[in-house]
Amino acid sequence: MRHYRRSRRITPPLKSPAPEKLKLVSGSCYLPHPAKEATGGEDGHFICVDEQAIGVADGVGGWADHGVDAGLYAKELMSKSMSAIKDEPEGAIDPSRVLEKAFTGTKARGSSTACIITLKEQGLHAVNLGDSGFIVVRDGRTVLKSPSQQHDFNFTYQLESGGGSDLPSSADVFHYSVAPGDVIIAGTDGLFDNLYDNEITAVVVEALRSGLGAQGTAQKIAALARERAEDKHRQSPFAAAAQEAGYRYYGGKLDDITVVVSYVTSASAV
Template sequence: MLSGSCYLPHPKKVATGGEDAHFICADEQVIGVADGVGGWAKRGVNAGVFARELVSNLVRAIKKSVNSEGSFNPLNVLKKAHSKTMAKGSSTVCIIALNDEALNAINLGDSGFIVIRDGNVIFKSPVQQHSFNYPYQLGSDKNCDLPSSGEVFTVHVEPGDVVVAGTDGLFDNLYTDDIAALVVCAIIDRLEPQVTAQMIAALAQQQALNKNWLSPFSAAAREVGHHYRGGKRDDITVVVSYIL
């Protein structure tokens, strides 16, 4: 699994580094994203600190798990990392590992991943939310969700498949077919996953600023009776992995 990533913070959050975090453990063949929940800003808390600490703890837990046990259990790793995260805030999280011919993954909240094969989306992790725009989240507050609330997946993959993981800044602004079309172009042009991730993130950011775009977020808002138009400005994280 060959991976690359791109992170574009919300234009107003560049100075603080935004609220997303991600990782690529190349040797262990594990990737992941986390999205600090922006609502904490009303309490004077930068949830990006929580997301980054969670990711740091995930990387340590992954390396320890793989090196000592020789196997990877996404839920156990998430439990260990969450128990050691002491910062205030909360975050969604998605972890994806390649084991033999399958992806072992856990997703909690509205980050997630898709698998593309021959230009078609063959898998998309479902969104977990309590209500519209209120995702499941791990956090320091007693009202937050637990790692066990995350959905665990096993997805069989083949050489040539492409995995695209991202925070909601990606999936709120681009439909999966849009992402798949970019991946097809990237494969034809023999682009590295890093460049593919940059292309996808750039289009997501472009559509986030498009007030006339019927984005996935605006479509979902309309379904629940909210009048929302255009894309959704947000931090955007994209991690692309080619299955070799």
């Protein structure tokens, strides 16, 4: 009698699904201080669409006393950041390395804060030095906020040409998992000095509900920040910080306002 080997059913090991590829859809709005519109203000920012990166910088206004437009430094720092990002390996942008290269390459006189944010796979990678920064909004609430770096009240960490300043290595570094539907809002202190997180979040929620794109949302947030900056009777984050430091101050703080909004979306949906 012949014996036949019973065939075996081989089941390949189950593989976990590949993580969903994400993409940033970004827009920006810049409102210079009314007194600085002719010179373009002192903020700088960028959006790198292909490289999935954004950045903001705020030139320190005290340089004007020395006849220096710190806005030139902030704008060059952001331009050098864009160049450094394009030199990074594809899919492996290191914001800390980018900031170091940009700082080394910026030659204009002045000083500035800096915030650079990139998207790598499922993660937000960012560096922030000074009192610019960002928040992440998820399901109508703030789930991440970069702390403000200050040596003292209204004395921000800053990068300066020619040395004598803080160094890029002093920047806070962030790694945070994000998902489709998250919204990243980056801005200079003209935003965060005038709007509380819940006010920014409320604008984002309403914008999403009405189908507004990233550009429109940035414009809405910046407009509200300018409105609050001109209000002398409403408590603001800057006023609260001033009072805590022992100063008599009330109302908003008129300043350059830069807002960059990035919607985190599925790459396949874009």
